[in-house]
Amino acid sequence: MGDKVIGIDIGGTNLRGALVDSQGNILKRMKILSEADQGIDKLIDNLTNFISDISKGEKVTNIGVGIPGILDSKEGIITQAPNILNVNDYPLRSVLNEKLGSALNVAIENDANSAAVGEWWMGAAKDVNSMIMLTMGTGVGGGIVLDDKLWTGAYGMAGEIGHITIYPDGARCNCGNYGCLESYASATAIRRMVKEGLEDKKLNTALRETTENVHIKDIPKIVMEAAGAGDSFSLGIWQEVGKALGIAIASLVNLLNVEMVVIGGGVSNAWDLFIETTYKEAHRRAFRAPMKRAKIQRGILRDDAGILGSAYLALKSCNEKRS
Numbered sequence: 001m002g003d004k005v006i007g008i009d010i011g012g013t014n015l016r017g018a019l020v021d022s023q024g025n026i027l028k029r030m031k032i033l034s035e036a037d038q039g040i041d042k043l044i045d046n047l048t049n050f051i052s053d054i055s056k057g058e059k060v061t062n063i064g065v066g067i068p069g070i071l072d073s074k075e076g077i078i079t080q081a082p083n084i085l086n087v088n089d090y091p092l093r094s095v096l097n098e099k100l101g102s103a104l105n106v107a108i109e110n111d112a113n114s115a116a117v118g119e120w121w122m123g124a125a126k127d128v129n130s131m132i133m134l135t136m137g138t139g140v141g142g143g144i145v146l147d148d149k150l151w152t153g154a155y156g157m158a159g160e161i162g163h164i165t166i167y168p169d170g171a172r173c174n175c176g177n178y179g180c181l182e183s184y185a186s187a188t189a190i191r192r193m194v195k196e197g198l199e200d201k202k203l204n205t206a207l208r209e210t211t212e213n214v215h216i217k218d219i220p221k222i223v224m225e226a227a228g229a230g231d232s233f234s235l236g237i238w239q240e241v242g243k244a245l246g247i248a249i250a251s252l253v254n255l256l257n258v259e260m261v262v263i264g265g266g267v268s269n270a271w272d273l274f275i276e277t278t279y280k281e282a283h284r285r286a287f288r289a290p291m292k293r294a295k296i297q298r299g300i301l302r303d304d305a306g307i308l309g310s311a312y313l314a315l316k317s318c319n320e321k322r323s
């Protein structure tokens with residue numbers, strides 16, 4: 001197979017992508033600002049320019065695009081993407097076909113699903129057939145690969161592991177529900193835990209001085225550093241994170257008997273501070289035999305997971321068209 005495809009990962013800040021061959025080698029990579037906060041038209045302009053630039057001089061017929069949101073991946077529609085865009089039921093695939101030509105095959109997928117496929121294809125889970133990936137960022141994304149196939153569900157919306165309930169009366173989640181995994185294991189969750197802790201004026205913690213007026217993306221790193229320096233309140237936060245992850249993983253392993261659970265995303269940089277709690281909690285709750293065989297691993301592709309996953313889905317649509 002000599003196919004080259006483009007894998008793209010759209011985020012709230014950056015639009016990143018690469019030209020990738022069928023073996024998963026990244027041949028060329030580019031990054032621009034997504035400017036998603038300026039509306040869908042601006043984002044589409046940036047995306048079409050990006051695709052034209054990166055494919056210059058190459059014959060590319062297939063692209064894959066990862067987007068944070070609920071998508072109808074089969075129909076190529078962004079159903080809801082509240083974290084980046086105020087759009088509902090936006091027909092991304094047909095818009096790209098209109099702008100770039102109807103011959104272009106466009107695969108769209110939720111960004112966390114793409115990251116799961118990336119780690120399964122080229123990363124930590126490349127030797128297994130069934131895996132789950134959790135991406136800990138501002139929220140918690142999830143993706144499920146079963147028997148070498150991304151599990152997308154009936155309408156392409158499966159894998160929202162961040163919104164399974166961990167504590168029925170727990171903290172309110174951005175989705176409107178209470179006690180979701182995302183409310184306990186994301187940057188948003190960590191910011192909430194810090195804020196709630198600091199309301200106790202007697203609490204002695206280094207975070208009182210260091211977390212004021214800090215961007216949400218930087219909070220996990222500050223709490224990680226404070227925990228590393230022995231701040232007991234910060235250490236407790238990571239135990240909360242680890243416990244919630246462990247509760248989720250126990251249910252997921254009981255349900256799906258996967259070979260591996262991969263954990264990635266920026267918040268997972270604090271791995272050493274939470275993974276022991278996660279491991280203990282998962283083993284305490286799950287059935288012994290499937291949990292014993294399920295490896296819990298850290299993702300290895302970092303930001304490339306989503307790009308490579310999108311590229312894989314693009315390659316797959318090449319092959320589907322051909323057969």
Ligand SMILES: [Zn+2]
Pocket residue numbers: 162163164173174175176177180182
């Ligand atoms: Zn939720």
